[in-house]
Amino acid sequence: MINVSKLKRGIVIDHIRAGQGYKIFQQLGLDKLEDVVVLMRNVESGKLGRKDLIKIETDLALNFDVLGLIDPNVTITYVEDGERVQKVKLSPPQEVRGILACKNPRCVTNQERIENVAFRLVNPETNEYACEYCDARTRL
Numbered sequence: 001m002i003n004v005s006k007l008k009r010g011i012v013i014d015h016i017r018a019g020q021g022y023k024i025f026q027q028l029g030l031d032k033l034e035d036v037v038v039l040m041r042n043v044e045s046g047k048l049g050r051k052d053l054i055k056i057e058t059d060l061a062l063n064f065d066v067l068g069l070i071d072p073n074v075t076i077t078y079v080e081d082g083e084r085v086q087k088v089k090l091s092p093p094q095e096v097r098g099i100l101a102c103k104n105p106r107c108v109t110n111q112e113r114i115e116n117v118a119f120r121l122v123n124p125e126t127n128e129y130a131c132e133y134c135d136a137r138t139r140l
Contacts, residue, residue, distance in 0.1 A: 004038050011062065012077040013054040014128055020044050021052025026096055027066045032060060037139050051061060065093045069100075069140040072127065093122050104136035 021039050028035065030037045035058035045051040066073060067074050068090045076088040098116040102109045109117045119129035119138065128137045 004040065007055055007079045008083055009016050009058055009059070010055065010057040010079050011033075011060060012079065013056070013062075013067070014051070014075045014077060015045075015048065016052035016054070016074055017048070017071050018050040019050055021054055024052075024067060024070050024074075025054060027070060028062065030054070032055065033060070035060075064088075064090060065096045065099060066140075068093045069096065069127065072093060072124075092121055092124050096129065100138055100140060102131040103135055104131065104134050104135065105139045107134040107136060109133055 001084050013061065016046075021041055025031065025037075027101050033056070033058065037057070038053075038055040040053040040055075042050045043053050046107070047055070063077065066077075067076070072090055072092040074090045076090065078086040078088075079085050095118055100117075100119045102117065104110070108114065114133075118132040120132065122128050122130045122137060127139050129139065131138055
């Protein structure tokens, strides 16, 4: 097993479904950070069997909506001076703007330039969202 040192200050994104860590890494733009970022894949987990894990050694404002869309079971832990100071359990956001695109080719949002289209959660089990203009369902 590979050992990764304890964070002094930063963020741990834990309980990511196995295989989803890289998707989160990309969506959050972590490849553009100058700070230390560790993506661990297929780590053994008592709860999940296998999971992915991301450690970020920096102060970073995370877009919880993106994380909740990709994997609503993710846990975010903030670390200061090597100690956990806050733990946040995510759930799917009820509404998202500017993240999803409508999959309906006839939707007005695909014909005209409409920014920040809202999508509302219609099925939390499948993480499906409906377009505010045409009600077409989509997922990230």
